[in-house]
Amino acid sequence: MELMNxxxxxxxxxxxxxxxxxxxxxxxxxxxxxxxxxxHPTQNPHGVIQMGLAENQLPVDLxxxxxxxxxxxxxxxxxxxxxxxxxxxxxxxxxxxxxRHAVAKLMAKSRGGRVSFDPDRxxxxxxxxxxxxxxxxxxxxxxxxxxxYAAFDRDLGWRPRVRLLPVTCHxxxxxxxxxxxxxxxxxxxxxxxxxxxxxxxANPSNPLGTTLDTSTLRTLVTFINHKQIHLVCDExxxxxxxxxxSFLSVSEIIQEMECNRxxxxxxxxxxxxxxxxxxxxxxxxxxxxxxxNLGRKMSSFGLVSSQTQHLLxxxxxDEEFVERFLSESARRLASRHDSFTKxxxxxxxxxxxxxxxxxxxxDLRHLLKEPTFExxxxxxxxxxxxxxxxxxxxxxxxxxEPGWFRVCFANMDDETVEVALRRIRxxxxxxxxxxxxxxxxxxxxxxxxxxxxxYDENMASSPRMMSPQSPLVRART
Amino acid sequence: xxxxxxxxSVGLSKVAVSETHxxxxxxxxxxxxxxxxxxxELCNPSGVIQMGLAENQVSLDLxEKYLQKPxxxxxxTVGFxxxxxxxxxxxxxxxRKAMASxxxxxxxxxxxxxxxxxVITAGATAANxxxxxxxxxxxxxxxxxxPYYPGFDRDLRxxxxxxxxxxxxxxSNxxxxxxxxxxxxxxxxxxxxxxxxxxxxTNPSNPLGITIKRSTLEDILDFxxxxxxxxxxxxxxxxxxxxxxxxxSVAEIVEARNYEDSxxxxxxxxxxxxxxxxxxxxxxxxxxxDKVVTTARRMSSFTLISSQTQHLLxxxxxDKSFTENYIKTNRQRLKKRYQKIIDGLKGxxxxxxxxxxxxxxxxNLSSLLxxxxxxxxxxxxxxxxHEVKINISPGxxxxxxEPGWFRVCFANMSEQTLEVALRRIHxxxxxxxxxxxxxxxxSDQLFxx
Numbered sequence: 001m002e003l004m005n006x007x008x009x010x011x012x013x014x015x016x017x018x019x020x021x022x023x024x025x026x027x028x029x030x031x032x033x034x035x036x037x038x039x040h041p042t043q044n045p046h047g048v049i050q051m052g053l054a055e056n057q058l059p060v061d062l063x064x065x066x067x068x069x070x071x072x073x074x075x076x077x078x079x080x081x082x083x084x085x086x087x088x089x090x091x092x093x094x095x096x097x098x099x100r101h102a103v104a105k106l107m108a109k110s111r112g113g114r115v116s117f118d119p120d121r122x123x124x125x126x127x128x129x130x131x132x133x134x135x136x137x138x139x140x141x142x143x144x145x146x147x148x149y150a151a152f153d154r155d156l157g158w159r160p161r162v163r164l165l166p167v168t169c170h171x172x173x174x175x176x177x178x179x180x181x182x183x184x185x186x187x188x189x190x191x192x193x194x195x196x197x198x199x200x201x202a203n204p205s206n207p208l209g210t211t212l213d214t215s216t217l218r219t220l221v222t223f224i225n226h227k228q229i230h231l232v233c234d235e236x237x238x239x240x241x242x243x244x245x246s247f248l249s250v251s252e253i254i255q256e257m258e259c260n261r262x263x264x265x266x267x268x269x270x271x272x273x274x275x276x277x278x279x280x281x282x283x284x285x286x287x288x289x290x291x292x293n294l295g296r297k298m299s300s301f302g303l304v305s306s307q308t309q310h311l312l313x314x315x316x317x318d319e320e321f322v323e324r325f326l327s328e329s330a331r332r333l334a335s336r337h338d339s340f341t342k343x344x345x346x347x348x349x350x351x352x353x354x355x356x357x358x359x360x361x362x363d364l365r366h367l368l369k370e371p372t373f374e375x376x377x378x379x380x381x382x383x384x385x386x387x388x389x390x391x392x393x394x395x396x397x398x399x400x401e402p403g404w405f406r407v408c409f410a411n412m413d414d415e416t417v418e419v420a421l422r423r424i425r426x427x428x429x430x431x432x433x434x435x436x437x438x439x440x441x442x443x444x445x446x447x448x449x450x451x452x453x454x455y456d457e458n459m460a461s462s463p464r465m466m467s468p469q470s471p472l473v474r475a476r477t
Numbered sequence: 478x479x480x481x482x483x484x485x486s487v488g489l490s491k492v493a494v495s496e497t498h499x500x501x502x503x504x505x506x507x508x509x510x511x512x513x514x515x516x517x518e519l520c521n522p523s524g525v526i527q528m529g530l531a532e533n534q535v536s537l538d539l540x541e542k543y544l545q546k547p548x549x550x551x552x553x554t555v556g557f558x559x560x561x562x563x564x565x566x567x568x569x570x571x572x573r574k575a576m577a578s579x580x581x582x583x584x585x586x587x588x589x590x591x592x593x594x595x596v597i598t599a600g601a602t603a604a605n606x607x608x609x610x611x612x613x614x615x616x617x618x619x620x621x622x623x624p625y626y627p628g629f630d631r632d633l634r635x636x637x638x639x640x641x642x643x644x645x646x647x648x649s650n651x652x653x654x655x656x657x658x659x660x661x662x663x664x665x666x667x668x669x670x671x672x673x674x675x676x677x678x679t680n681p682s683n684p685l686g687i688t689i690k691r692s693t694l695e696d697i698l699d700f701x702x703x704x705x706x707x708x709x710x711x712x713x714x715x716x717x718x719x720x721x722x723x724x725x726s727v728a729e730i731v732e733a734r735n736y737e738d739s740x741x742x743x744x745x746x747x748x749x750x751x752x753x754x755x756x757x758x759x760x761x762x763x764x765x766x767d768k769v770v771t772t773a774r775r776m777s778s779f780t781l782i783s784s785q786t787q788h789l790l791x792x793x794x795x796d797k798s799f800t801e802n803y804i805k806t807n808r809q810r811l812k813k814r815y816q817k818i819i820d821g822l823k824g825x826x827x828x829x830x831x832x833x834x835x836x837x838x839x840x841n842l843s844s845l846l847x848x849x850x851x852x853x854x855x856x857x858x859x860x861x862x863h864e865v866k867i868n869i870s871p872g873x874x875x876x877x878x879e880p881g882w883f884r885v886c887f888a889n890m891s892e893q894t895l896e897v898a899l900r901r902i903h904x905x906x907x908x909x910x911x912x913x914x915x916x917x918x919x920s921d922q923l924f925x926x
Contacts, residue, residue, distance in 0.1 A: 012768060013674075016611040021775045060558045067557065076544050076789060084544065085537050091755040126779035133636050134493045138615075159610055159636070159776070197488070277564040278784030280599070290489060297498045298636070301603045305783035306756030 020158035025150055030380075030390040039388070049420065052390040054206065054358045055411040056240065056275040058336060059329040063274070066321055073314035075307055083310060090306045093299050095124050099309040102316035103283060107268060109322055110239040115251045117285060123295040125284040126302040128152065128200060128232060128267055132160035134294050135230050135265075141165045141194040142232075143185050145177045147397035147404070149206040149234075156200070165189045165196065168400045171363075174352060175208055177201070179219050186227065198230030198263075199223070204237040204247065207397050207406035208361050209354030211241060217253045225259055232265045239273035239326055241356040242334035254287075261287035270312070272358065273329075279308045333358070333410060336417065340409045343421035347428045358410035362391070365403030376402040387427050389420070497635040502627055507858075507868035516866070518893060526898045529868040531683065531836045532889035533717065533753040535814060536807040540752065543799050556788070563784040566777050568597035572787040575794035576761055580746060582800055585721045588728035590763060596773040597787070599758040601713050601747035603780040605632045605677070608743055608762060611772050612707045613639040613674040619709075620644050620662050620676040622654045624875035624882070626683045633677070642666045642673065645878050648841075651830060652685055654678070654693050659700045675707030675741075676700075681714040681724060681834030684875045684884035686815075688718055688834050691725045698730055698742075707741045716751030716804055718834035719812035731765060739765035748790070750836060751807065757786045811836070811888060814895070818887045821899035825906040836888035840869070843881025845909070854880040865905045867898055 022028070030052045039047035072079035075087050090096060100119035107117045125131070136142065138161035144152060146166040156162040167185040169175040182199070189196050199220065203212045212220075224231045233250040241247040254264055266285040271277035281304050286292050316322055341351050341360055352361040368375035373395050380393040383405075394404035409417060499505075507529045516524035563569065570592065577590035598604040613619060615638030621629060622644040633639055644662040646652040659676075666673045678697065680689040689697075701708045710727040718724035731739045744763040749755035759782055764770050794800055818838055819829055830839040846853040851873045858871040861883075872882035887895055 011674075012611055012772065013614045013617075015614075016768070016772045021772070023775060055562060057558075057562065060561065063561070064557050078545070081541060081544055084541055085534075088537065088540070088754045088756050089532060089534070091749070091758075129779055133490060135490055137490050137492075140490075154778075159779075271564070276561045278561050280564070280781050280783050290493070294489075294493050294498075297500065300600075300631075301606055301636075302599050302780040303758050305599075305758050305786040307786050307789065308783040311785065 015159060020154060022151060022154040025396050030384055030392060033384050034390045046388065048384065048388045048390055050390050050411065051407050051420070052392045053411050054272065054408050055277065056272055056358050057411050058332040059325060060275050062325050062328060066315060070314060073311050075310055087306045087310045091303070093296050093303060095122070095304065096306065096309045096313055098313040098317065102313045105319065106316045106322060107285070109326060110273065111249045111252060112246060115249065115255060121285050121292050123284045123292060124299045124302065124304045125282050125295060127155060127269065127282045128234060129155045129160060130295060130298050131232055131265055131267065131284055132156050132162050133298060134291050136160060136162045136197040139163065140197045141189050142197060143167050143182065143199040145169050145201050147207055147394060147399035149202055150396045152200070163194060165194070166398055171401055177216055177220065179223065182223050196229055198232060200232040200234065202234040202236065204241060204356035206237065206357060207359060207392070208352055209357035209359055210352065211245060211247050211356050213245065214248060217248055217250060218257065221250070221253055221257055221259055224263055228260070230263050230265065232267065234267040236267060236269045237272050237357050238268070239329065240333055240358060242330045242337060243355040245355065247356070265291060280304060281308065281312065336409055340417055344424065347425055359406050359408040362405045362407050363403065364405055368403050371402060373402045387423060389423065492636055497631060499627065499631045502874050507862055507870065510862055511868045516894065523866065525862070526867045526894060527889065528886045528898060529870045530889050531750065531886050532755060533750050533836050534890065535810040535888050536803065537753045539803050539806060543793060560784050560788050564781070566774050566781060568782065569784065569787045569791055571791040571795065575791045579794045579800055582804060583716045584726050584728065588726055588732055594763055594770055596762040596770060596777055597782045598760040598762060598777050599780040599782055600749060600760040601711065601745050602628065602632050604745045604760040604762045605629065605711065606637065607773055607776050607780065608709055608745070609633045609637045609639050610776065611769055613637065615639065616671070617674045618642045618666050618671045620673060622646050622678060624684055624872055624877035626679060627874050629677065640671055642671065643876055647879055653690065654697065656696050656700065659697070663704060673704065673706055675709060677709045677711065679711045681718055683714060683835060684837060684870065685830060685839045686832030686835035686837050687830065688724045694725060694727055694730050698727070701741060702738045707743065709743045709745060711745040713745065713747045713750050714835045715746070716807065717811055717836060719808055719815065721808070723833045736765065741766070743769060758782060759786065759790060814887050817895065818885065818899065822902065825903050837884050837886040840883045840885050841881060842883055843879065846881050849880050851880050858883070865901050867901060
């Protein structure tokens, strides 16, 4: 038997060899800059500060306190050990019934109790990707209002190979989605012979931090009904609404409208609302029975650990805790949002008016050397390398207009925010001096500054990094 | 504004309407019968005993005992915040180190595993699907020796669009995988214009319950190298081999060859079988190919292990006094359980393939078939399900080419339940033999023999 090593490189699939994983986007470049030079208050005070990570660290202490008070929620404590065996063996893709019931309750509470959810429609999933496998064939298209969450390119486009069809939104009307824009995108896709299967959007919006109003939601539902295409609403930020107008979910709108409910699907998670991204709790809630059944089968590829289901079932069934958590989290987010945007405003930086999310959508158009994406990249590079701040450029969210940046503010403590603002003020000052000197080159006022940021050592590092070494202690959760 | 809706059927994807999720197979039908009438020692002693589920409950008490040990410090939430926020797809470093070390211990230190090559997934189900996405394009094929775990039909084919081409094995040589069978399968794929991208083996084998011989592994590695395709070795039952020496991992062969051509080799592992923790969804891919590691890691974003679970297992699996004792004791208990069922079956004239691993035995009931056909096998399976009230897995659901073989699981129940099952089988065989002998005296016609 001859052993012929052909000398050829090992070939991988087209999916493996493609760039659709999206990690070459600038969204991740900033993270890489942070990973290479992460800020630390004492060990690396001149490092890059992470403001590109939409994490909700504000209410984590409330959860820590609950866990301390409820040792039986863990299957590793003396109080909870009796449930260990049955939990460890439980791999049913329906998910623990008490877990589904608890999630349904949380979803209802996050929507002000104005709508109820059927626990039997709750499916564990890795988010929108799983829905795409159910709803669309490779090459089909999904409309998506831009700017949109950068990782949708990967979630929809990588393995499911669905084409994203941007529905352009403009700052002229605060990036609201219009019927004209929807129709234009739809017709353009049809002309290109693309089979449009649905519309996907995030409400509240990432990166805008805004919620959809009644009129827009009705327009969307009417539109998809008319075209008989699916509507996927990613409501992952539902409980981060910190100010009026209150959150209006698609689940509420369809109670008031005639609608083919087989078209309506909601994506939820505990990663943002509860600040538990590590626990990998993604939920698909569909009004379509076939999709629920299928999704459930597909969830075999990404079930939530039964240990985690068990803990969360207990926590989320504690209705008094959940209500207190939701209201306190919203209060802290409001306070954080206000102090940050006020600080920006004081140095002349405006943000899109928002009422939700863990970030603000910052307008730096007047600081661009030229009103182009090259100009945006140039400015962003300065922000990363000189100000040492990782923010996310609008182009990575497919924003139609250059000059917008998403800045996250909930993944740090108050002191860090103060330092951030201080760095901004210093930078503005320096920039103003430069501006005076190069007046002829600049057509508009440059007002850009970023304070140095301090980093609370208890804060988690970038998700791209290894977790900092922590002493190994017995797991109590 | 109201809209008139005619309610046409709304299009779903081709994946959605296909039946490649395979839940119509008898493998799952038996589960349904069990779900409707499950055996319980006290509450339902005449219910269906589940012997179609390859779960390991024999050593869970050791894990419970480990968890009962006093904590190292008093705090219950130290590290919680950091843990709850940790979503890095690299996985907790401590967890990867602990998994690599555990995998080394299972192989008696005969192979080394680099923690940086460990990619985490929510179970081996996800790992096998993920690897298929990476190694094969839609329409391409993976070769799999028969009989094989029925779940592969879904895991490798459903959402990926890949095909499976079987490598036929039979009882004439104890289902060993021969070079001739490998070549024949490859030629079959070629004749259908199907591009073969890799081969998937399960070692120890499910459903056979045997480890693959070293010489066979060498042949397989030579074959995949010659054809320039990948080799995925699902070693999910590696810790369930009755003795450590019996199990040879492909990792050992790779090291013996000085890692030559190793970039085509990938190992799948999980804690669902060896540690009896299927609910925790702990799977890993170990690849010798850097690009596969990087790509798999990115793709694992869709199927990460809960950080809470990673943390617990990082502690447990780095406790060498626990793991050494667990591995040793688990092997002993499984061997004892296997012996019990083999002896029990032998007592009524039922032979099994000589096994040395896993949570099941491969039982030969071909002599009970009227005719050696798949239909007869399924008829017998239904009879056993309804009359004997045990759910076992027919070989045809595992794509076995010889009718009459059945997989019988023995580790997902107490010893008492196993005894009840054996008693029922005894009674069934007694009834059959009595009927047969009665009829020989009363008629010339032969009943099934």
